[in-house]
Amino acid sequence: MLWYTIRRLATTVPTLVAVLTVIFIIIRIAPGDPAIAVLGDNATQQSIEAMRERLGLNQPLGAQYWSFLSSALTGDLGKSLVSGRSVLGEVLAVLPHTLDLTFASILVGIVLGLPIGILAAVYRNGAIDYIARILSLLGLSFPAFYTAILLILAFAIHHPWFPVMSNPKLGDPVDRLYNLVLPAFSLGLIMVAYVARTARSSMIAALGGDFIRTARAKGAPARIVVLRHGLRNAIIPVITVIGLYLGLLIGNSVITEIVFNRPGLGKLIVGALEQRDYTMLQGLMVIYAFFIVLTNLLTDLAYGLSDPRVKYQ
């Protein structure tokens, strides 16, 4: 496992450098001068020159690339053009909110998706299975903002049980949880669907195994056969799917945060776009890419832990 981990870590660094290169290229291919984009069309030549200097745009491209790469890899993401504060500092200030939302929606996905998937597999081709399949496909189809808007209409406006806007106080766990309920269900719906679908198919495969027949032949109660023997073998694909779709959740959280007016990376990125905060945008892209690379690494490592064959490939 150690050798596998080292090998996997070694491939992560070049991937990260390549990802940073793509970010550099995308930001640089923008038509027009970024300094003008930041300052607007009416800016004076002098202020444009000053902004170019501040952004490091008057350096040769190679030097700009090197400076960007070395700063990003050492965690220096520059200062926001709007607030003047460090990009990393602003990101770290709102990161707990995005992490809360992401993990809570994964939890919603597991708690609701797993039983639905298991029931559908146990009653395969029956009414429950049919309903579960249609519902999970419907869950996959719900646009993130639509779920959020319907939940707000139902549980914040019609029944004012939860706040319309989610603005949690980080120091107060109860307030944090209270403000998390609607956004987590809204973002978690798609995870419920993915988990249910994967759990169903992997349970069907597991329940068809010889060891299940043996367990039944030995007289084990149905509940034990399903939950202890079946589920234990069916859970690995579910974990993989959660890892795979974590990126999707991180992306969709942008929309959920906007609808619920909730602080987080999503609101930060949209604010940066609106205010043409070039360094913030670049820094946020680095953070997002870093998260995805890290998620892929952790998923692969978890895979290596759960399936010994992976390590020897």
Next chain:
Amino acid sequence: MSAVETTRHGPGAFTRAVTEIVHAFNTNKTSWVGLVIFLAICVLALLAPVIAPYDPIKQHIADALQPPSQKYWLGTDAFGRDVWSRILWGGRISLLVSVASISIAMVIGSTLGIVAGYKGGWIDQIIMRAMDVLLSFPTLVMGLLVVAVLGANLTNLIIAIALTVIPKFARIARAPTVAVKELDYIEACRALGYSDTRIMAVHILPNVIGEVLVLASLWTATAVRIEAYLSFIGLGVKPPTPTWGGMIRQGFEYILDAPWMCIYTGLAVLVLVFSLNLLGDGLRDAVDPKLRNE
């Protein structure tokens, strides 16, 4: 799909591949439901200039924020514009962006995947590592950045979505190519002196096309959503052109007084995405021999 056990090659392989998929597809009722709903939406959107009761852009301030009625079936927005007419017209943008971006991604991505799988070696390494890098960004975030950098308009929206989806097609096309290229009949093609292009286009493509079509249908659904998200954020086609995402964004500001704007427009996005997912799910069952008997 296990490409090896269902290889299609020789003259007419492509037609056979499509015929097999259509045949299997015919046995799946839910995919038919998906196809019919999708086609119905296409027809409604195409006929928007004829069937939309009102001009989608012209404002009738006196009729602002009217609830659904006989005059305005789905109500009006803050400028008195008919929501139903705007949904019909907005559907055109949604369909155009999603179908165009996925078609572009499908052609470029599958070609890259087949070339990478067939050629192997350093070409494979370069192409697939580049695809891995593009996959390192959440689709929405990548789309957001590309549109923000290139500027928000129809063409850039299509480019942005295509760019985020190309790697998915490359990956899905590469796997069966690697399996098929080792088979005897490909060796025979080489011995007969066929060009690489001919082998890839005539003898490998039929084995890849099924999975590519499944992915195309499922990703068209995602593209509809991404287009709506980008318009919702304000990075879509500019107003006053109606887009579903833009309409929901505007409706959200009036959620207390005029919830119909959000509810019906969101429903339109949901129905279109659901129909494409039904279609893709059915296609997947049709294409994957293991799932056919499930």
